Amino acid sequence: MGRPDAVAVGDPLIMAGKTWRSRLIVGTGKYKDFAETRAAIDASGAEIITVAIRRTNIGQNANEPSLLDVLPPSQFTILPNTAGCYTADDAVRTLRLARELLDGHALVKLEVLGDAESLYPNMPETIAAAKTLVAEGFQVMVYCNDDPIVAKQLEEIGCIAVMPLASLIGSGMGILNPWNLQIILDRVNVPVLVDAGIGTASDAAIAMELGCDGVLMNTAIAKARDPVMMAGAMKKAVEAGREAFLAGRMAKKIYQAQASSPTDGIIAPRKS
Amino acid sequence: MGRPDAVAVGDPLIMAGKTWRSRLIVGTGKYKDFAETRAAIDASGAEIITVAIRRTNIGQNANEPSLLDVLPPSQFTILPNTAGCYTADDAVRTLRLARELLDGHALVKLEVLGDAESLYPNMPETIAAAKTLVAEGFQVMVYCNDDPIVAKQLEEIGCIAVMPLASLIGSGMGILNPWNLQIILDRVNVPVLVDAGIGTASDAAIAMELGCDGVLMNTAIAKARDPVMMAGAMKKAVEAGREAFLAGRMAKKIYQAQASSPTDGIIAPRKS
Amino acid sequence: MGRPDAVAVGDPLIMAGKTWRSRLIVGTGKYKDFAETRAAIDASGAEIITVAIRRTNIGQNANEPSLLDVLPPSQFTILPNTAGCYTADDAVRTLRLARELLDGHALVKLEVLGDAESLYPNMPETIAAAKTLVAEGFQVMVYCNDDPIVAKQLEEIGCIAVMPLASLIGSGMGILNPWNLQIILDRVNVPVLVDAGIGTASDAAIAMELGCDGVLMNTAIAKARDPVMMAGAMKKAVEAGREAFLAGRMAKKIYQAQASSPTDGIIAPRKS
Amino acid sequence: MGRPDAVAVGDPLIMAGKTWRSRLIVGTGKYKDFAETRAAIDASGAEIITVAIRRTNIGQNANEPSLLDVLPPSQFTILPNTAGCYTADDAVRTLRLARELLDGHALVKLEVLGDAESLYPNMPETIAAAKTLVAEGFQVMVYCNDDPIVAKQLEEIGCIAVMPLASLIGSGMGILNPWNLQIILDRVNVPVLVDAGIGTASDAAIAMELGCDGVLMNTAIAKARDPVMMAGAMKKAVEAGREAFLAGRMAKKIYQAQASSPTDGIIAPRKS
Amino acid sequence: MIAITLNGESRQFASPPTIAQLVEQLELAGKRIAIERNGEIVPRSRYPELKVADGDALEVVIAVGGG
Amino acid sequence: MIAITLNGESRQFASPPTIAQLVEQLELAGKRIAIERNGEIVPRSRYPELKVADGDALEVVIAVGGG
Amino acid sequence: MIAITLNGESRQFASPPTIAQLVEQLELAGKRIAIERNGEIVPRSRYPELKVADGDALEVVIAVGGG
Amino acid sequence: MIAITLNGESRQFASPPTIAQLVEQLELAGKRIAIERNGEIVPRSRYPELKVADGDALEVVIAVGGG
Secondary structure, X not given: OOOOOOOOOOOOEEEOXXXXXXXXEEEOOOOOOHHHHHXXXXXXXXXXXXXXXXXXXXXXXXXXXXXXXXXXXXOOEEEEEOOOOOXXXXXXXXXXXXXXXXXXXXXXXXXXXXXXXXXXXXXHHHHHHHHXXXXXXXXXXXXXXOOHHXXXXXXXXXXXXXXXXXXXXXXXXXXXOHHHHHHHHHHOOOOEEEEOOOOOHHHHHHHHHOOOOEEEEOHHHHOOOOHHHHHHHHHHHHHHHHHHHHHOOOXXXXXXXXXXXXXXXXXXXXXX | OOOOOOOOOOOOEEEOOEEEOOOEEEXXXXXXXXXXXXXXXXXXXXXXXXXXXXXXXXXXXXOOOOHHHHOOOOOOEEEEOOOOOOOHHHHHHHHHHHHHHOOOOOEEEEOOEOOOOOOOEOHHHHHHHHXXXXXXXXXXXXXXXXXXHHHHHHHHHOOOEEEEOOOOOOOOOOOXXXXXXXXXXXXXXXXXXXXXXXXXXXXXXXXXXXXOOEEEEOHHHHOOOOHHHHHHHHHHHHHHHHHHHHHOOOOOOOOOOOOOOOOOOOXXXXXX | OOOOOOOOOOOOEEEOOEEEOOOEEEEOOOOOOHHHHHHHHHHHOOOEEEEEEEEOOOOOOOOOOOHHHHOOOOOOEEEEOOOOOOOHHHHHHHHHHHHHHXXXXXXXXXXXXXXXXXXXXXXXXXXXXXXXXXXXXXXXXXXXXXXXXXXXXHHHHOOOEEEEOOOOOOOXXXXXXXXXXXXXXXXXXXXEEEXXXXXXXXXXXXXXXXXXXXXXXXXXXXXXXXXXXXHHHHHHHHHHHHHHHHHOOOOOOOOOOOOOOOOOOOOOOOOO | OOOOOOOXXXXXXXXXXXXXXXXXXXXXXXXXXXXXXXXXXXXXXXXXXXXXXXXXXXXXXXXXXXXXXXXXXXXXXXXXXXXXXXXXXXXXXXXXXXXXXXOOOOEEEEOOEOOOOOOOEOHHHHHHHHHHHHHOOOEEEEEEOOOHHHHHHHHHHOOOEEEEOOOOOOOOOOOOOHHHHHHHHHHOOOOEEEEOOOOOHHHHHHHHHOOOOEEXXXXXXXXXXXXHHHHHHHHHHHHHHHHHHHHOOOXXXXXXXXXXXXXXXXXXXXXX | OEEEEEOOEEEEEXXXXXXXXXXXXXXXXXXXXXXXXXXXEEXXXXXXXXXXXXXXXXXEEEEEEOO | OEEEEEOOEEEEEOOXXXXXXXXXXXXXXXXXXXXXXXXXXXXXXXXXXXXXXXXXXXXXXEEEEOO | OEEEEXXXXXXXXXXXXXXXXXXXXXXXOOOXXXXXXXXXXXXXXXXXXXXXXXXXXXXXXEEEEOO | OEEEEXXXXXXXXXXXXXXXXXXHHOOOOOOOOXXXXXXXXXXXXXXXXXXXXXXXXXXXXXXXXXX
């Protein structure tokens, strides 16, 4: 390529004092097997990956490999989430377990869901959990609705990143309300990452072009017909959207277009 | 990156029997100077570049470098266009001059405009010009409206690619009617490239995700605040959109989302 | 209602020197039976109704009532169309038959389709038919694509109204490209009616708010669960959209909203 | 008109045990003068009108007419709001004053804003205020964001209607996220009215077509070039949208359109 | 004995009828119809005098519901 | 001599008036108003008897146009 | 004889094992797990000394794929 | 003395030059150009032999930046 890309010239994502070259965070669920999971995550270039915390199946497959064998904390920043939690209390307990599991790791993704059908976040419970977790020293990246007032409140509580949804988890509907994201970006100083709802590459590019600091996705990659190829597409889409944002797009003009070719020097119409 | 990208694994754009690695065609107008033009085109990775044909300024700056010194036919496929032509006759004469200028080069971009304010194509004149040019052995890539019946007719006339507009030339409005593009893609067998109207990276990705074979743009790169960075963004966006199309996106579900994390093994809610 | 509506204060649709109180033109196809057809058309308030011209079923049901018994030319302006015609010649012959059938009636709807799957108009054939029909003294309302250059050409040929599609016939997709309609409205002086693609009441309102002079629809009413109620909804929607256009909508402001309630005189926050 | 409209056949808006013929609630702010206010409200057909509660200008214009002289409670249901309140406490105090002012009137509109620039609601404060007001016997219609979980919670608290925003107050941006409104409508049993953001007639129609029980607006009417005509347009648009919802719209088909005219009986193409 | 094509179907007649007689036979008298013969309109006024000829292609049409 | 805050502005009185007298002075008698004293509603029925006290914060409100 | 709830299932033991012994039994030794007892985290360092008690509710968790 | 139109401007010559001589005069020799005379292309190979004639309309073009 004719130029060093934005990443190489130094445009890192900075959260909680750490820097990352990739602005794409990916989940590890819904894959066919661990091999596909690993291949897709490698193709995505993600440095941060989310994991869920679940009960062991007592006495079963004690010797099967575990997720963290395939995706070791030595190679990736593991971001434990609270998927499946519907109360502040369950979310807090889950992340305390995660911290113990990961040897004191503090960076976590908080999500408290409202109901199992929509998987829409329950913001009052999320706010309550965020207060507790911040007080306990967690570095909280918080999944939230696209309410700019709530997003600002989560920043004030001490969350290190706010992650509004683009659309419902697993819906692949893309960014349903870019205006709310814009208002959030105008108000919030911590990183804003779009989480949930991304369906294809252009959705990720649009999120970045709005000025978001990153994108988190899982289903869009895992449930593509070719997850590994889609992971590569998402990597490029996030970089393309970020670079387009930094490059400053042309103005939109519904009308009064100006030709890309000069308008003088046209050859003379032939006399008929 | 964890995987060879779609280009490397072999997904070339094939037109008129030739193959190209890049699916991004860029114009050479509206840049600050030739240096910026060259840097942006290098960053875009484009192999085909469009040029306009204009009268020389008699007796002026005889020694200044010319566009084709900066962008030599030995390094790029030069695609002469008929920008500024409002009749079939002027377009045909312009391309005959272009063929002579380029030593018999047959690959051309035909555009016949309807008026200077909208720059919307005049399809009846375009159809007439296409018939003449095909008869004279030109390989015609034709700029057209997004009418699927006309697009099919242009294919039947013998155009080697149809290039419907996304929106008005220079407007940067993006793809205003993806449904028409879809109908064209369902009917036309020659390559379909979106030409005109692309404003930012996600627009290009969307065009490719629809299944288009390529994208042609000029203003979106030349009139970005940083044309070279935007050119790199467009390269990635076109590749991302193409790979997303090939990878097969997840299904959209307005509702009934399925969680990305397993729903069993959730820890027990604490008795209160 | 607190005020005479726009119709009553005099805002007629004027075409070919005649005036109509209703800006809604409705088709007569796809209904359960003639009774439903009549009830829906009455509810719509339409004064102009379209009919198709077809071969009689020789020797069959000679005594069954015919459409024009139920919707007599004495009560409605009958607008014969050329639905089902794929060539200029068939369309011209069909309308000559219609003129004879309707005792020299000159007002007709010209449509020449491109293919049976999309029902998208074939504009080159439509243009050819329009020239012949205008020369033969027909008052041609022409169904067309949303190409502003072609729309202008149809006006110059002498068509008394241009009727661009909102989306494919029978699709109910609504207005897919309002920008093209806007460009047509900016250029064309004869009445512009949106024809085809309207799916529900708001689609009709949007068309009128853009400044269109009227709307033509069939499926949206006939294939609603309750066609008669939908017909009434469409009558109100067309009037609402027209009045909103005439009333001049408020400016859109993505941001910096101004409260609808005064910002002074707020009671004092209580000291805590 | 050919049929009694939906209102006449009995489709009242029922809230808190009362029924209203009109589903359009209008504000009384931003008008040129009281005469325009009254004329527009009459044209709108609204039975419920919102008012703000403000300090009297001590000692000034003691004899000028007051809003409630022009719009007496004997003719309209007065809906006092809490516009300008940024805390639960101020909102509660304002509505207690309103109840006293209106002789014990219990039906109120609660809104607690997040900041003066966006006027986006502060949902945590709104929830707190709603609990207090319901406990004090108010019938609370609550302005809220479009979060379906919060909307359900407000219903459970005992609000008699939830009123999610279409877009920012005074923005006229229309319905930015119809999907969230749909999810709310799927979950909430009390009436759902769209409040804030309506800009023109079609916006109101769309809200009703989604299945909303009503629409509340102020700026779209008051700041139209002709507020009285726009008020009439809004009346028709709300009725049109409601009737379209009840009538059951046709299915959308991106493709495979079916002609509205019969496809048999076409005259034979002429032998050439 | 003559043969014509009527709305795409073949018909024989011992002796060529006038258009008016043909319309009568088809029980279309008094109905709103229009007739094309060999691609040309046949004005209603001429039904009584005009006879169909061997090989004629006739189209007899009415108005039906359409959009 | 007492001082109160009335709609945010300071007011002095030689002797504390009743709410009713205050409303009279403000020429608001018979108008649709409501009054809050120190954060609590003052029922209209009690205007005649209730006297304002030194340091009272009063809010006197009416209904105005609003959305 | 004691009974505990382990990941929602009931378990009996003749004599209360230490957490470490329990982990051994479950063949989870050396694996990345975390344990909550009656709503409180059990630090790994205390597995050897801590004994489970009758009625304890234990949750033993691992990391799995999630979004 | 002859007159031609060159890119829309009038030019006189004492005696008609060849196209090659004209290109030389214009300092365009060796540059990528193309020439149309009276609506017809002039092949580069014929520049040396072809003379411009009185009333000729010539267009001399180059490639420039365009979209």
